[in-house]
Amino acid sequence: MRKPFLRPLAAALLVPVAMLSGCGGDSDGTGSGGSGGGGGDTIKVGVLHSLSGTMSISEVTVKNSELMAIDEINAKGGVLGKKIQPVVEDGASDWPTFAQKAQKLIKKDKVATVFGGWTSASRKAMLPVFERNKALLWYPVQYEGLESSPYIFYTGATTNQQIVPALDYLKEKGRKKLYLVGSDYVFPRTANKIIKAYAKANGMQIVGEEYTPLGHTEYSTLVNKIGEAKPDAVFNTLNGDSNVAFFKQFRSAGYDAAKLPVMSVSIAEEEVKGIGVDNVKGQLVAWNYYETTPGATNEAFVKAFQSKYKGAVTSDPMEAGYNAVHLWAAAVEKAGTTDVAAVKKAAAGISLDTPEGKVTIDGENQHVYKTARIGVVQPDGLIKEVWSSGKPIKPDPYLKTYPWATGLS
């Protein structure tokens, strides 16, 4: 006599199927794409960031600023006379999860658009989902360029609005020998490719290029290598916790901003505290927005955010996420509908006064015109602007207008 060995298997499949069908019952399953979201008197939008896992440190605040923008719009009567209803999803710092949650938002919740993503990997994972379903994604973080999907709006900086101005600044200051330090993933590698091309054309020298795994915490060998290469500036594209270890060990080896300046492109106001102000004060960063950026719009933004989240600082990606929501709302108002094709068409050329100043959507590549700003970390942990491009720079994700960049893309 045998055991009925397959009975447990039945349970294995029965339970989830029953549950899945329960929660999926409100959807007809045809997945007609993201042009809907306008049924009833609310408009659903998706907010898709990592709320758990390693990336949640950064992404939770972006989610908060996006929700604040939605609240602001709703307080003024919403868009097209309808309230915006956010559907918040967790990407869990895991790229396949981002793809699946994007699919859920589009097909099940039938959202009008999605605001989300942080890492390039999460964007690349979501991209096919949005392109196939002809739905819209607003991506709020500076990134490595070389992309221009017709179904994504990029409200963060592309390379010619962050990396290139940072190099211009270093060149202006007479820094000729650069050492490149980055985490081992797409953004640093692409950024460094651009930096090398720029250096070649501008008489600068790259004396070293090193990548460390994400989450790496041992930088003594690397600091030693930097010491031997004797650069006059370090260009830092490290990500997350590695910055803390790098700056601590960099400083305890005797380097500070006066001796060897470090230009960082992934350290914003929020990260400064974790690194320790002492370890990073006086160092350079490149963004489009700082909490200290002047202007009434920013003052209102900072005030609103800090009254909602006590003790919080505002940073560039948060501001870009906040802008994304307002830009989308403006485009919907202009189009008179949430239909994706109409919104895309209406978005071209839309201009808004945002905390960072005036931004305009470029209709061609769906990036935005942004002002580049170089800042210095202050002893109080905030960042002070020391240089700006003066006016918004036209986005150029493929660096087509830069002769030295031919052959990069």
Add this chain to the structure above:
Amino acid sequence: MSARLRGYALFAGVAALALVVAPLVLPAFRLDELAKYLCFAIAALGIGLAWGQGGMLTLGQGVFFGLGGYAMAMYLKLHDADGDLPDFMVWSGVEKLPALWKPFESPVVAVVAVVAVPVAVATLLGVLVFRQRVRGAYFAILTQALAAAFGILIVGQQALTGGTNGLTNFYDFFGQDPEADSTQRTMYYVTAVVLGVLYLAARQLVKSRFGRLLVAVRDGEDRVRFLGYNPATVKTVTFAVSAGMAGIAGALFVPVVGIISPSLLDVVPSLELVVAVAVGGRYTLAGAILGAVAMNYAKTSFSEQWAGGWLYLEGALFIVVMTLAPKGAIGLYEQARDALARRRAPAAPAVPVGKEAAA
């Protein structure tokens, strides 16, 4: 009706449920999610075999999952590129197709590699490790380090592997658009059938002489050696089979979810698979499947409700299961059934139902 017949009837019932009912009642996108769980279930089945039956706690199953997934994804990428370089290579400044990619232009090679590469790697590792009688905790830690090293390697070789982004954005899966509802439906059927077939095969393996030897190795490796068998061979073969299953799971995962990336194959996802198997019940193959499906379902739905809470729940569930019910959900079910049977027939003599054989 004999228990055996009942068992087959039940399997048929589950199969009908999975193949007929689920596609009818579930919307396309939920069906796709279920297909993803079934992919993990295939990998979990392999763990159930290696760990539950063979006592080899493998914390590096993600490596084999990844190898299978990358083999499939490399073919799809090349097929999409149609003679050109895949898009990410262009970004990374690669000018000529690397030699490693060349063989994957052929779909046949790719499909064979899905199983062959993980099996080869596992065999090599098994031969090296088991022959030296590295076992138990050592083996677990070694496989975990393997997963960590493999993840770092994949991420580091961006020009070759796509780095952290992994491989994504496929347009053509053997003539179908992988994002189309109809393809996803087909993929669901394929995954479910593969799982069913592998389950039956694994079950056959466990019931065979080899399976008995395997359990004997688990429970007393040295005694098996004294009896003249070579436990290293038994373990290596089982480990290779489980690696092959993980490879198949990875390959199916690629069209189902549309991406393979290093985040699927390093330490944490490998551990999560083991967790799922333990929760479901490691000593039965069905328990492994149940665990994988249920845990992944719980993860998805829980993170839709309360993101931070999932870690508490997963951790707590795990502590409770390991402390109170080390045999997992299936173990609990069996305990309850036996208790019930005893109450119903207090006078009946002990039937050899309770044989702690693999089921």
Add this chain to the structure above:
Amino acid sequence: MESLLNQLPVGLSIGAVLLLIALGLTFTFGQMGVINMAHGEFIMAGSYTAYMLQDWAGGEAVIVALPVAFAVAGALGWVLERAAIRHFYGRPLDTLLLTWGVSLVLQQAARDLFGAPNVQVVAPSWLTGRIELLGGNLPYARLFIMALAAACVVGIWAYMDRSRQGRRMRAVMQNRELAAVSGVATGRVDQLTFFIGSGLAGVAGVALTLIGPVGPSIGTYYIVDAFLVVVAGGLGQLRGAVIAAVALGMLNSYAEFWTDASLAKVIVFAVIVGFLQFRPQGLFVLRSRALT
């Protein structure tokens, strides 16, 4: 050539970090066969102890925190041992999964208590200098970690080799049953062992605030390395752990120097697997007649 010498102190200091994070494990894993995946989170507890003490001790928090963190992490370990692990002796693989669950809960708890972002622990001002050595320089923070690691090793050695309690501990490790029938209260020895092992993780956590981030996920950065040191050194072998840590530190530093950080990790792993081919039980083996 100069650069080669330069890497020597770097290798030593990496070795000291590895030793510090692995020392506690030689106790819990080596002596009791418990694979404590929550060891990384005990390190984290030590780091946060230093962070919490800053309000009170200011710049000297790191020094003050050393004994406190030992007690805090030790207490956490003791609770874990009492509440769960004592039911698991003889099932090392199950302890691995159990403690992994614990580590998940502790990580999320840290996230809820202290917030997801990293926090800052200010190093004492007298630890910010450095000395010139062999053409390179060696920060005081690194010297401090080396000294601390050395002090821990000496302390443990003295305890194990010279004290009665330590002798009991070794007796239990070598033959639990025989120790028990000889009148050693094995349960109490287990508690103490776990307390010390976990406490050492807390000490490591304090030291690591000098060179690394302080956040909810730091445990995950160190745990795999720590286990590799113990595996390479041999179970329960203090000298094995010391030699393995220094050797791996050197290997790491030179491999990274010649290649890059990613490849260095892969190389280290390959070397360990290769090494276990020759010494499957690690550098030093505890002689025993027991089967399995």
